[in-house]
Amino acid sequence: xFSFVRRRMYTSALPLIIVLLGVFLLARLTGDPTxxxxxxxxxxxxxxxxxxxxxxxxxxxxxxxxxxxxVVHLDFGTSLRTGESASEMALRAFPATxxxxxxxMLLAIVGAVVIGCxxxxxxxxxxxxxxxxxxxxxxxxxxxxxxxxxxWLFAVLLGVLPTSGVDSGVLSWxxxxxxxxxxxxxxxTQVVRGAMVSALSAPYVRLARSKGASDLRVVTHxxxxxxxxxxxxxxxxxxxxxxxxAVVVEAIFGWPGIGKLMIDAILQRDFAVLQAAVLLTxxxxxxxxxxxxxxxALLDARVREPARV
Amino acid sequence: MSTQLDLVPVKPTTAIVGADDSKRxxxxxxxxxxxxxxxxACAAAxxxxxxxxxxxxxxxMGHLATHIDLDNSNQAPFTLAHGWANVxxxxxxxxxxxxxxxVACQTTLSVAIPAVVISAVVxxxxxxxxxxxxxxxxxxxxxxxxxxxxxxxxxxxxVVLYVFSPSAANIVLVLAITRIPVYLRTARAESAELSxxxxxxxxxxxxxxxxxxxxxxxxxxxxxxxxxxxxxxxCYVMLAESSLSFLGIGxxxxxxxxxxxxxxxxxxLHTAWWLSFFPGLAIVITTVSATILAAxxxxxxxxxxxxxxxxxxKRLSRFAKTTKALS
Numbered sequence: 001x002f003s004f005v006r007r008r009m010y011t012s013a014l015p016l017i018i019v020l021l022g023v024f025l026l027a028r029l030t031g032d033p034t035x036x037x038x039x040x041x042x043x044x045x046x047x048x049x050x051x052x053x054x055x056x057x058x059x060x061x062x063x064x065x066x067x068x069x070x071v072v073h074l075d076f077g078t079s080l081r082t083g084e085s086a087s088e089m090a091l092r093a094f095p096a097t098x099x100x101x102x103x104x105m106l107l108a109i110v111g112a113v114v115i116g117c118x119x120x121x122x123x124x125x126x127x128x129x130x131x132x133x134x135x136x137x138x139x140x141x142x143x144x145x146x147x148x149x150x151x152w153l154f155a156v157l158l159g160v161l162p163t164s165g166v167d168s169g170v171l172s173w174x175x176x177x178x179x180x181x182x183x184x185x186x187x188x189t190q191v192v193r194g195a196m197v198s199a200l201s202a203p204y205v206r207l208a209r210s211k212g213a214s215d216l217r218v219v220t221h222x223x224x225x226x227x228x229x230x231x232x233x234x235x236x237x238x239x240x241x242x243x244x245x246a247v248v249v250e251a252i253f254g255w256p257g258i259g260k261l262m263i264d265a266i267l268q269r270d271f272a273v274l275q276a277a278v279l280l281t282x283x284x285x286x287x288x289x290x291x292x293x294x295x296x297a298l299l300d301a302r303v304r305e306p307a308r309v
Numbered sequence: 310m311s312t313q314l315d316l317v318p319v320k321p322t323t324a325i326v327g328a329d330d331s332k333r334x335x336x337x338x339x340x341x342x343x344x345x346x347x348x349x350a351c352a353a354a355x356x357x358x359x360x361x362x363x364x365x366x367x368x369x370m371g372h373l374a375t376h377i378d379l380d381n382s383n384q385a386p387f388t389l390a391h392g393w394a395n396v397x398x399x400x401x402x403x404x405x406x407x408x409x410x411x412v413a414c415q416t417t418l419s420v421a422i423p424a425v426v427i428s429a430v431v432x433x434x435x436x437x438x439x440x441x442x443x444x445x446x447x448x449x450x451x452x453x454x455x456x457x458x459x460x461x462x463x464x465x466x467x468v469v470l471y472v473f474s475p476s477a478a479n480i481v482l483v484l485a486i487t488r489i490p491v492y493l494r495t496a497r498a499e500s501a502e503l504s505x506x507x508x509x510x511x512x513x514x515x516x517x518x519x520x521x522x523x524x525x526x527x528x529x530x531x532x533x534x535x536x537x538x539x540x541x542x543x544c545y546v547m548l549a550e551s552s553l554s555f556l557g558i559g560x561x562x563x564x565x566x567x568x569x570x571x572x573x574x575x576x577x578l579h580t581a582w583w584l585s586f587f588p589g590l591a592i593v594i595t596t597v598s599a600t601i602l603a604a605x606x607x608x609x610x611x612x613x614x615x616x617x618x619x620x621x622x623k624r625l626s627r628f629a630k631t632t633k634a635l636s
Binding site for chain 2: 014137141152252263266274281286
């Protein structure tokens with residue numbers, strides 16, 4: 001088991017290193033990195049001073065070495081806007097996004113399993129067709145429009161939910177989670193339904209029924225475990241895509257997470273913070289992929305290294 | 310039409326599509342399958358309307374999109390009191406929403422379609438090449454695809470568009486690059502499976518070069534799957550472009566895009582709800598139609614499933630009974 005995880009870490013480390021390199025190269029690709037950090041109106045002398053202070057006039061290899069040293073020490077420079085350390089700002093904003101993403105994924109998985117199992121239990125019924133249509137629509141709706149329409153309907157028109165922010169306790173979680181949840185819920189429902197339909201037509205299900213197992217036990221105890229593996233793979237991909245959704249949701253609802261930090265950093269031209277946020281996200285995706293693969297290996301013994309005889 | 314659908318309902322495994330040879334021809338078969346599925350036919354009609362609007366709409370109504378009329382600012386929709394052009398309301402500068410929606414349609418599609426085409430062509434070619442030859446080519450292609458896919462596309466777009474300021478060409482390029490792995494993986498998987506088939510072996514024995522085998526044998530078989538993937542991907546690219554424009558790093562004003570219109574209407578949510586609602590609705594209609602059409606295409610291009618689309622829909626229920634899965 002651990003050798004599997006170790007192997008996956010090595011193969012997943014490659015994208016992470018490429019992302020780190022990519023951000024480094026991208027910042028220097030346009031010629032003068034000071035263009036990214038400083039506002040347009042900075043004078044030549046200011047640019048020169050800034051470049052000297054941050055080592056942009058050094059040879060490229062030295063810059064690369066310093067960059068990776070900074071990454072290992074979690075030092076991404078200081079924000080031009082607030083003067084604090086960029087990595088501190090990113091690490092402070094990260095838990096808010098983590099809470100949002102974790103709750104959303106949990107609710108989406110639970111919802112998808114329940115609806116998908118029900119739809120597979122009664123295939124081609126009205127409930128099945130309706131859930132298929134709903135999940136297809138949910139996978140194609142733009143999340144920012146859903147959020148804005150939700151805000152208009154519930155906050156402006158009906159006044160039951162807050163328009164933004166985190167101050168109203170549980171109520172302020174409802175709209176952001178609902179917005180973030182629709183796409184994963186839609187996609188996962190279709191996947192779970194498909195997997196359950198093929199699991200429920202397997203011979204072991206018939207055996208279980210002939211032994212007198214109740215419907216609930218057959219669906220949950222026998223069929224669901226086999227349907228879990230493909231659903232888990234898709235859930236892993238969706239969790240990565242959740243970061244996309246989180247950026248938009250945090251921008252709309254003013255959620256103090258890492259997505260909002262990124263957008264603010266872009267609109268206020270604060271490259272150090274943007275770099276820190278992007279790299280922190282890359283690392284968290286790396287950890288998440290390892291976790292998903294470990295879960296997958298736990299579920300499906302065929303994926304692990306075959307035992308030596 | 311009814312005579313063509315007058316097939317005797319036989320068991321699914323023996324239903325032969327187009328058994329009445331006199332009426333069979335390649336293109337009319339697809340058309341029949343499309344018309345048979347009413348929902349998919351509706352979706353195709355809607356998509357055709359959207360493309361048509363993007364093509365000729367701005368020529369007809371483009372001037373109204375920039376015609377500022379401050380007396381008419383923020384007028385409510387669904388009334389003809391301010392002229393038929395303002396039937397969907399006006400924006401804060403008095404410009405007709407309908408005209409702006411039409412011009413935005415052209416901008417949005419002119420970003421989405423090239424992105425899909427570029428990523429489809431590049432991804433499919435590289436995928437088929439990698440899948441046919443196997444070996445190191447396949448490994449490298451898969452590694453590259455993994456690297457691109459392991460990073461959320463929005464973040465990549467955000468960083469790239471920050472460094473090289475946002476313009477339509479940059480957005481198209483960034484979106485194309487982030488979607489290449491989808492086609493790469495599909496094309497590689499199909500091509501690898503086909504490269505071990507007998508007819509490909511025979512062609513190789515005759516001395517056909519790899520390129521000609523790929524273009525003549527692999528490509529025609531892989532093409533329907535790729536088209537299905539492309540239809541679904543078009544939906545995703547449209548959503549991605551709208552999200553970027555909404556966040557302010559996509560299409561920049563004075564150009565107009567549906568996502569940008571939603572963002573601009575956000576400040577007027579209390580007073581003028583139609584400013585954000587209609588552009589978003591346009592996006593939803595287009596993407597849902599594309600998704601439905603992709604689902605239809607998935608069934609139509611699979612020879613084993615195609616019978617579902619040739620049997621008249623009300624007779625389909627005979628083959629797809631509503632029962633409990635456990636009986």
